[in-house]
Amino acid sequence: GAGVSQSPSNKVTEKGKDVELRCDPISGHTALYWYRQSLGQGLEFLIYFQGNSAPDKSGLPSDRFSAERTGGSVSTLTIQRTQQEDSAVYLCASSLDRPNEKLFFGSGTQLSVL
Amino acid sequence: AQSVTQLGSHVSVSEGALVLLRCNYSSSVPPYLFWYVQYPNQGLQLLLKYTTGATLVKGINGFEAEFKKSETSFHLTKPSAHMSDAAEYFCAVSNQGGKLIFGQGTELSVKP
Numbered sequence A: 001g002a003g004v005s006q007s008p009s010n011k012v013t014e015k016g017k018d019v020e021l022r023c024d025p026i027s028g029h030t031a032l033y034w035y036r037q038s039l040g041q042g043l044e045f046l047i048y049f050q051g052n053s054a055p056d057k058s059g060l061p062s063d064r065f066s067a068e069r070t071g072g073s074v075s076t077l078t079i080q081r082t083q084q085e086d087s088a089v090y091l092c093a094s095s096l097d098r099p100n101e102k103l104f105f106g107s108g109t110q111l112s113v114l
Numbered sequence B: 001a002q003s004v005t006q007l008g009s010h011v012s013v014s015e016g017a018l019v020l021l022r023c024n025y026s027s028s029v030p031p032y033l034f035w036y037v038q039y040p041n042q043g044l045q046l047l048l049k050y051t052t053g054a055t056l057v058k059g060i061n062g063f064e065a066e067f068k069k070s071e072t073s074f075h076l077t078k079p080s081a082h083m084s085d086a087a088e089y090f091c092a093v094s095n096q097g098g099k100l101i102f103g104q105g106t107e108l109s110v111k112p
Helices: none
Strands: A005-007 A010-013 A019-024 A031-038 A042-050 A065-069 A075-079 A088-095 A109-113 B003-007 B010-014 B019-026 B032-038 B044-050 B056-058 B064-068 B073-078 B087-094 B100-102 B106-111
Touching: A005 A088, A010 A019, A019 A088, A019 A109, A031 A075, A042 A065, A042 A075, A042 B087, A042 B100, A075 A088, B003 B087, B003 B100, B010 B019, B019 B032, B019 B087, B019 B106, B032 B064, B032 B073, B044 B056, B044 B064, B044 B073, B073 B087
Parallel strands: A010 A109, B010 B106
Antiparallel strands: A005 A019, A019 A075, A031 A042, A031 A088, A065 A075, A088 A109, B003 B019, B019 B073, B032 B044, B032 B087, B056 B064, B064 B073, B087 B100, B087 B106
């Protein structure tokens, strides 16, 4: 497809379980972002990959959160030992590797931790 | 580190009235500034951006924003609101190539 693809679109899990969220960026986009969107919290920056540079992980809220990007394309966000406060929409976005390029957002993964 | 503050989590205007959504930023270097919009049940999309040059930038759907360095502001305006403008609006800042930081969003309601 032509857009940013995220899977699954919805994920329900039990507290304490691990979850993996996947993002397929637009082909050729070397910059990739993960954000978390919660009610009243806006878009919270999580992590930023740019080309072959070391990722900017400064937004990850705890060491339960990690992300990787394989081959400069697909990215996986992993949340270990999920907590109820992790419930949110997780958004992925990609862009060309130029600083003023617009971000293209996926539709997000709605994560619900019971 | 850069940051963004959007004043007012909810703004309500009448159809045909002026829309003004406020955004102030903090950045240690000349910033790149953006407004994104999220219509109900849709993904975020870019409205407009400021990088360099003219400080008044025009975007889609009749919106515009003015970069005011002295006020560290980038407020979004539209002369006449339409019902279809009802959405959530996000201001964002980057420090010229680094991560893009978003504000908390302003939900715009338009009354008939």
